[in-house]
Amino acid sequence: MQIAELKGIALNSEEALQRQLYRYISGRVSEGIWREGLRLPASRKIASELGISRNTVTAALGQLCAEGYLSSRPGSGIYVGAGFDRAHPDAVHWDKSCELPELSAYGLSLAREAQAGGDKQLPFTLGVPDLKAFPLRAWNRLQRQQQNRRRLLGYDGYQGFEPLREALAGYLRVSRQVRCSASQIIITQGAQQAISLCAQVLLDRGEEVLVENPGYSGARRALQALDAKLTAVNVDAGGLTSSALPAQTNAKLMYVTPSHHYPLGGIMSAPERLRLLDWAARTGTWLIEDDYDSEFHFHGHPIAALQGMSSQSPVLYMGSFSKTLFPALRIGYLVLPTPLVAPFLNAKQHMDGESPLLQQATVAQFIEEGHFQRHLRQMRVLYREKWLHLSALIESRLAGLAQPVAESAGMHLVLRIPGVDDVELTREFVAAGFGGTPLSSYYIGGEKPRGIALGFANSDAAQRAAGIECLRSLIKDQQRR
Template sequence: MIDDIRLDGPEPLQQQLYQQLAERIIDRRYPAGSRLPSSRQLALDMGISRNTVNAVYDQLKAEGFVQSQPGKGLFVHQRIHSDTLQRIGRPVLQPDGVALLPPIPKLQASKYDRAGDVSLPFQPGLPDLDAFPIRSWNRILHHQESRKRLRGYDSSQGYLPLRHAIAEYLRSARGVRCQEHQVIITNGAQQALSLVMDVLLKPGDRVFSENPGYRGARYALASRGNPVTSVPLKRQVLDVDALPALGPARLLFCTPTHQYPMGGILDISQRMALLRWAQQNQTWLIEDDYDSEFHFYNKPFAAMQGMFDHAPVLYVGSFSKTLLPALRVGYLVVPEPLVDHFVQAKQVNGGESPLLIQATIAEFMETGQFTRHVRRMRQLYRDKWLHFQARVAAELDGLVTPVAESAGMHLVLEGDFDDQELSLWLRTRGFGSTPLSSHFFGEGNRTGLVMGFASASEHEIETCVALLRERLGSSPVAR
């Protein structure tokens, strides 16, 4: 019987139960191999619906916290090793509050591929622009533009109501541990990455990045001339076991809850091992949570940043996928000791982000419209994902191999063809994509297309798949 859980918070019962069970597993109160009550028994003990318990158990299984043993029940996963937990357990707060964070730089004295039309159907990272609630957005925009205080200057760190709304959302929806004063508003996620480079990198510092990975991050990481080392994937996720052989690094860029572009998700033991490696090697982890809201069958996996107090993680997000790319508003969540460093860097190198847009997003979130919009988009993208996969299976079988998790806004179609030429050919027909090979470092690249289905209609999906069948079936781009 579990008798140490109290479901008396303002959050939904399912969210409260998931968070408390996950925390108890991480804290070793429920050790690896221990048996959890049946869903029926826990529902009776807690006085809640069995459906609620089953949904929580399904989420814990999906994230690798627990595993089923047929005929025996549900057990805490054996892969959550006790030695891993012991070595990376919640650190004791140090007097200065820095705990186990890597060294923080001294605060500096103040000193002041052209890709054509990237809004084509199937362009990766492009949301469904037609599904955006433009009328509701315009009503809020008109309301905000009448406010005199929004016509002047505000703060380089960002509009406080927006930072507050983001912090509340990240705590409840993504499991991030933060307060509004740790949030830095940026001009898109790319500026957030540039700020990380400005604040934390010194000449000669080594940087690690997933391979294959997000091209924008690769450009940012290499922009200061620091050596960038690629970290391979294993089963579509960052190969954590490969890190010790690569030596030390100052930064590691990763997409742990939905690897880009291959779609894999680091399970709980892998995320814990990555955090442990970062602490041991005094490495900052840049966690890009670019489209993790869009999981179709499980609740979105909690961010790695929130797994432990004082984790050495810089959390990057933006509204480009959840709202509109044209807003150019992102955010960066940093540990408290780094806030002043990043605010100063933003003031020097970027200044303020557009105040009116920030205020509009803040009201959009405060009134609950953002959460409802994300929920609608999750269902819409799930339907498109299913339709796209069905058409690929029916018409491209033997020509491509789909690589996908039940999440995100894109699908990788891997195959033995010239993906650069095929991507350009599709663009001449009005369809976007990116070559899979362009996401790799060095030699030995795999080939395929990264297809962003979120921006495509049902008719466009069918038309594009038919074009690919015609082109690949005649083998003009085959190797």
């Protein structure tokens, strides 16, 4: 039997004719109106009946044959395909009324979590460098040179672009006193992926991990994704101290920010850092050292990394170009003890494959040609000025209302503001056009001191003055309520 009803299609000029014909025929077949084995008229006939070109018809029929709606029998014609009587669209019952598909326990916890805020680029948003001061012209010149290299269009390797790893190893050895060679470095998608990789490769579900309290919530979340049991180690304004470490522990990992505690800003003294290394070696605990912004120290020289303090350190060192260059790069790095390189590489391959080559090659050249060190030197001066300005504003306008927690600062500063609802205060501050993070949000369990963390790198003088005035009036408003 042959199909005769194709004449009935009402074609319009809003959509490609081939697409309309495809939709009409696939609809007839999948809804069971045209049954298996029916023969279609010849393509020439369809074309003349519909007043369209034969090429359009053959292209639509070709696509329908490729997808199984139709089947072509050489020498005989085109027929309706098989199997649609048991594969009707109405037979697919998906209960859209349920709120969520079935999620894992972790998925459920993510669904309950508040959405990350929309304050990503406001003055005082944490972790954003001064993007206006980034040497965009030099960067673009290097990127243009690199993008002409055909070698960078293909695959390269999961470990990361070798010239970048070489340049980075040189920089880390000299500037951060990290003991490493390029073969120990894995280039990651930001430090965030580095933390996730550590969790994935080292932790079994439900195992214990020690975290600084207060501490970086991004690290806690990455660890919790693996169902880690987090145990808080309390840290105060002076940084982590060995007396806060448990004498015995079953924890496999401890996440630390020894050179500049996140977020309070304390710096572990050299003897304390050696005690931490000794404790980790004795208790068999891996230390994940997140060296997120140590390039920016304003009292003397940057503090050397924990990793390089001993030749036998149980440390997985990580860093990122998010703060030293710009966050949208999404390039971070891990420096691993050699035996860990292979499993981490395989995990990286399975997680997201290679990191983008063009960006890696541009960073490599940026370091090799000295732009990186120059930029860091300039940013150290600039951020120090901003920090001094902000500190002076705080001293003069927030005296008696708020106290800065630590003497040191990288790109942010924490204020303790006793007695306020800091979540509400930060919400109001963001509504007024400023960024910031409530101090209490960095704590797990127990008493949560109140205050606000302010990132000052991404602010100008007028914004800092306006921000501190705004904060002053918001704190006073809360005190009056």
